[in-house]
Amino acid sequence: xxxxxxxxxxxxxxxxxxxxxxxxxxxxxxxxxxxxxxxxxxxxxxxxxxxxxxxxxxxxxxxxxxxxxxxxxxxxxxxxxxxxxxxxxxxxxxxxxxxxxxxxxxxxxxxxxxxxxxxxxxxxxxxxxxxxxxxxxxxxxxxxxxxxxxxxxxxxxxxxxxxxxxxxxxxxxxxxxxxxxxxxxxxxxxxxxxxxxxxxxxxxxxxxxxxxxxxxxxxxxxxxxxxxxxxxxxxxxxxxxxxxxxxxxxxxxxxxxxxxxx
Amino acid sequence: xxxxxxxxxxxxxxxxxxxxxxxxxxxxxxxxxxxxxxxxxxxxxxxxxxxxxxxxxxxxxxxxxxxxxxxxxxxxxxxxxxxxxxxxxxxxxxxxxxxxxxxxxxxxxxxxxxxxxxxxxxxxxxxxxxxxxxxxxxxxxxxxxxxxxxxxxxxxxxxxxxxxxxxxxxxxxxxxxxxxxxxxxxxxxxxxxxxxxxxxxxxxxxxxxxxxxxxxxxxxxxxxxxxxxxxxxxxxxxxxxxxxxxxxxxxxxxxxxxxxxxxxxxxxxxxxxxx
Numbered sequence: 001x002x003x004x005x006x007x008x009x010x011x012x013x014x015x016x017x018x019x020x021x022x023x024x025x026x027x028x029x030x031x032x033x034x035x036x037x038x039x040x041x042x043x044x045x046x047x048x049x050x051x052x053x054x055x056x057x058x059x060x061x062x063x064x065x066x067x068x069x070x071x072x073x074x075x076x077x078x079x080x081x082x083x084x085x086x087x088x089x090x091x092x093x094x095x096x097x098x099x100x101x102x103x104x105x106x107x108x109x110x111x112x113x114x115x116x117x118x119x120x121x122x123x124x125x126x127x128x129x130x131x132x133x134x135x136x137x138x139x140x141x142x143x144x145x146x147x148x149x150x151x152x153x154x155x156x157x158x159x160x161x162x163x164x165x166x167x168x169x170x171x172x173x174x175x176x177x178x179x180x181x182x183x184x185x186x187x188x189x190x191x192x193x194x195x196x197x198x199x200x201x202x203x204x205x206x207x208x209x210x211x212x213x214x215x216x217x218x219x220x221x222x223x224x225x226x227x228x229x230x231x232x233x234x235x236x237x238x239x240x241x242x243x244x245x246x247x248x249x250x251x252x253x254x255x256x257x258x259x260x261x262x
Numbered sequence: 263x264x265x266x267x268x269x270x271x272x273x274x275x276x277x278x279x280x281x282x283x284x285x286x287x288x289x290x291x292x293x294x295x296x297x298x299x300x301x302x303x304x305x306x307x308x309x310x311x312x313x314x315x316x317x318x319x320x321x322x323x324x325x326x327x328x329x330x331x332x333x334x335x336x337x338x339x340x341x342x343x344x345x346x347x348x349x350x351x352x353x354x355x356x357x358x359x360x361x362x363x364x365x366x367x368x369x370x371x372x373x374x375x376x377x378x379x380x381x382x383x384x385x386x387x388x389x390x391x392x393x394x395x396x397x398x399x400x401x402x403x404x405x406x407x408x409x410x411x412x413x414x415x416x417x418x419x420x421x422x423x424x425x426x427x428x429x430x431x432x433x434x435x436x437x438x439x440x441x442x443x444x445x446x447x448x449x450x451x452x453x454x455x456x457x458x459x460x461x462x463x464x465x466x467x468x469x470x471x472x473x474x475x476x477x478x479x480x481x482x483x484x485x486x487x488x489x490x491x492x493x494x495x496x497x498x499x500x501x502x503x504x505x506x507x508x509x510x511x512x513x514x515x516x517x518x519x520x521x522x523x524x525x526x527x528x529x530x531x532x533x534x535x536x537x
Contacts, residue, residue, distance in 0.1 A: 055435055077437040087428050091450035091527045100446070104438035132527040152436065 004188040005031040010063030022213035023049040038191045038199035041209030047192040051158040080149030080157040086141035088133040095129040101152040119147040139170040156188040175230045218249045315497035323497040339482040343471040347406025355411040359418025384408045392478045402474035409470040410463045417459030421452030461517040
């Protein structure tokens with residue numbers, strides 16, 4: 001597999017008036033196609049900045065970013081972007097929201113309805129096609145925003161703490177559903193989270209970042225078998241072993257952050 | 263999953279329905295009746311009836327005015343001024359609001375002028391319009407226009423500025439271009455602001471026309487009320503005021519219906535933004 005994403009010595013400095021904030025510094029990272037990679041680090045370490053750079057929403061201050069071997073110029077509409085808030089458009093029904101990317105691509109009405117309907121039923125939202133987002137529960141909204149991304153079949157999906165706002169049970173259900181979807185539709189997924197257990201449960205690889213300015217502290221390959229069951233994976237000794245190993249690296253970053261504040 | 267969300271919808275519906283709305287209406291009517299009875303009693307005892315007409319004489323006068331059709335010319339003139347000024351003002355207000363809202367450059371250039379104009383009580387411009395446009399309907403149309411224009415301009419401008427930037431970014435990532443983004447995201451997202459502006463502009467429009475007619479006119483409800491006042495015809499003045507009130511309430515009801523029809527996707531009446 002070729003690299004889906006390659007970052008070489010990427011830095012990003014945000015300027016706000018007189019002050020400059022170094023969000024990430026000299027980040028080099030290579031992600032192969034079809035991999036599920038989690039990015040984990042203390043809050044404010046620039047995890048989201050990396051996603052924004054890959055989506056073309058902002059430009060790097062230094063370094064190169066390649067997407068399937070090509071530089072990113074402007075908005076990258078070959079990625080899917082799932083944000084922390086569901087960001088379904090409140091004035092469109094679920095069906096219209098899911099169809100939106102196809103509408104933007106000029107696909108005919110019947111084909112749009114057909115594809116959106118299939119995906120909506122696949123994630124168990126059949127019967128809610130004409131509901132507005134405010135009429136859906138948090139988990140349903142999240143499913144909606146994930147299938148809105150899947151419908152245009154982007155090779156890479158960027159997920160920015162997508163399950164953050166959900167309650168603990170819904171979160172587990174959504175993790176399992178995401179794994180099942182990923183198994184069926186093999187995509188490259190770059191998943192940002194601050195929850196180590198979530199990162200290990202889902203990923204092939206966990207990338208740990210330092211506190212700001214974010215740098216890469218370690219990359220851990222996870223030898224856990226697939227398919228995985230999010231409800232029982234925590235019980236296996238391998239899970240604990242990996243958790244302990246990554247936590248060792250991760251906790252120093254959180255601890256020094258605490259120290260910095262005191 | 264389905265059951266969970268069905269109960270959630272039911273909860274929301276239950277919450278929206280005002281509790282005991284029936285008894286609230288009875289209380290409202292009682293308050294209104296009490297005020298009318300007090301008024302009926304006070305006119306003639308606390309205040310001389312020549313200064314303050316009794317509600318019954320106001321009703322009688324209203325009946326007369328409609329029966330002899332004498333009032334129609336005034337209603338027609340005021341309505342014409344309000345409708346023309348309102349349509350022009352809202353159309354241009356929206357257009358300029360969208361333009362300045364979406365261009366940082368234009369917004370920065372025009373900001374001091376807009377703020378200066380916004381600071382003037384617009385109604386104070388009425389005498390100038392009358393000097394320039396004469397005492398016919400067009401000077402009043404201009405007063406209505408300036409009132410409505412600012413209301414819609416401020417609301418459209420705020421609406422465009424308030425758009426959730428993530429909505430726009432995601433639309434671009436999903437492959438949407440300018441026209442589609444305008445139609446499917448910018449316009450619907452500013453719609454609550456626009457509807458609010460349209461609704462709050464109605465009384466301002468009526469005030470504009472009436473004040474214009476107070477200053478100089480030969481027809482219109484403002485002229486009618488002013489004339490009644492200057493001839494100590496208290497019943498006539500109140501009759502004119504009641505007609506204005508009925509007009510504003512009808513227009514407001516129409517606007518609320520329009521708002522509910524256009525914006526079906528919101529949970530509550532929520533937003534409060536004033537121009």
